[in-house]
Amino acid sequence: xxxxxxxxxxxxxxxxxxxxxxxxxxxxxxxxxxxxxxxxxxxxxxxxxxxxxxxxxxxxxxxxxxxxxxxxxxxx
Numbered sequence: 001x002x003x004x005x006x007x008x009x010x011x012x013x014x015x016x017x018x019x020x021x022x023x024x025x026x027x028x029x030x031x032x033x034x035x036x037x038x039x040x041x042x043x044x045x046x047x048x049x050x051x052x053x054x055x056x057x058x059x060x061x062x063x064x065x066x067x068x069x070x071x072x073x074x075x076x
Contacts, residue, residue: 009057012036039065 017026024042034055041048048065
């Protein structure tokens with residue numbers, strides 16, 4: 001996908017969002033190498049999805065998430 005002309009950076013904190021209406025869960029995380037990931041879990045016909053963004057916030061890849069819903073240890 002193209003980047004929006006004049007697109008500005010924005011910040012999203014690491015978190016898990018569960019949307020009861022759609023039944024989807026969204027997990028935002030930053031990895032040690034500085035990349036960020038958005039994982040989408042739920043009843044998706046082609047499987048759970050993962051989107052990877054480079055340090056500049058540009059899409060670096062996407063695919064099927066090979067792990068199930070990961071509940072971080074900090075979620076109680």
